[in-house]
Amino acid sequence: MYSIGQAFKNICKNIRLSLASVATISACIFLFCLFFSVIVNLRNIVTNIETKVGITVFFDEDLSDSEVKTIGEEIKSRPEVKDIEFTSADDAWESFKKDYFEGREELAEGFAQDNPLKGSSSYSIWLNDVTKQDEFVQWLQGLNGVRQVNYSNQAGSMLTGLNNALLIVSLVLIGVLLAVAIFLIRNTVVISAEFRKSETAIMKLVGATNSMIRAPFIIEGVVLGFVGAAIPLAAIYFLYNYAVTYMQKNFTMLSDIFSFLPISEIFPVMAVTALLLGVGIGFFTSLFALNKHLRV
């Protein structure tokens, strides 16, 4: 209890440097949270694209319906397949007609007897784990009678590339800020310790233990780290919710794929990580700073 009171006294006496420490650690953790949100959401979008678009398999023209059916069964039996849907050549033609001859159906009449899309029967396949997509596509292509496999790895891989670039940039930025934050917390704690040198000297003389002498300064560091994490977390919480509502209002048509994850899904992990980060930095920085400065 005594140590906690002393820690707060330290912070108040040293208010400018304390604020500077809190500000840098806040900036650091704010960036962490920001990148964390963006990266997690991008990854979610990649998953959405891959799962929603799915894989389409076309067959050799001379394949009989029953052979196509057998391949369908085979595909369905694979564990990574979540869903599979058959589109017959006639279905394909119907939907093509609807798209291209809308309102002028008579133009398509000429093809009535002979489906021009013969052989374009296909399966649409959705996987339950998109990371297995490449492997699965390879397997499909190796099947007898499979003519073509369409799948969208482009959007996915582009976003994944973006994601990785972002990850690197964020790690570098966070690393730099982290170094500054550690430096400032260290200084704050060391100055507090210097400031109270005579007091610590008396503490030693009356038989205070090392941990007793250090506790106020360590608590000081931890409090700085904690506050430095709590502020950006609150900010991110509000900003994120604001962004989500804004997106929902203004970009409804994209919401299927480019939807934000709800805050409740990412916040717990983010908050725990950020707080651990802040408190950990505060604790270890002051601990190591004091190892040099306060010895019984």
Place this chain on the structure above:
Amino acid sequence: MIEINDVSKTYENGTRALQHVDLVIDDGEFVFFMGKSGSGKSTLLRLLLKEIDASDGDIVVNDYTLSDMPRSYVPKYRRRLGVVFQDFRLLPDRTVYENVAFAQRVIGKSTREIKESVPEVLRRVGLSSKYKSFPNQLSGGEKQRVAIARAIINKPDILLCDEPTGNLDETTAKEIMKLLDEINSQGTTVIVITHSREIVNSMDKRVITLEKGVVRSDVQHRTGI
């Protein structure tokens, strides 16, 4: 009991502060240390506090050999000692009460215990009425009484005083010495470093004189002899 067996102390810079000191101080004794500036008196005190370690020989306090004492035990050992300095070493931003209570807070005593023992010890040093004052509102003698109160509140076995009256006028110095004598009469071993012949001559105590790090004399002073 304090046994100092053939102790020498050479500082890192080569200064030989103490050389082959042999002394025994019994429980409940009152001992003066005298000697010119630089003769090694404070060095001896710092050795007893285990602020520094002897270069040679060993010191045994209450059956603990200081050179063998693990670092982690030092705080506990120091709780058995009280220390008073010439410059008082009070915390300027705290009241008399808080300065004395400090010695108990830092060793984890409960507020209830502190509330009982601080007024009692302030009464003992004659400062009951000043408990709310800050150090800069006190006279030198009063400041030293606060420092003594802080030194004895944890009921130490040994009270170490490094020139406790060095900053005080003669009358005040005599009062402080009287207080130390009272504390000694209640069983605490008291060791006082002083430059004042006057004070030493006014009391019938053992007087050890150091000279250039060596014990020059060790006598029992008798007034009027």
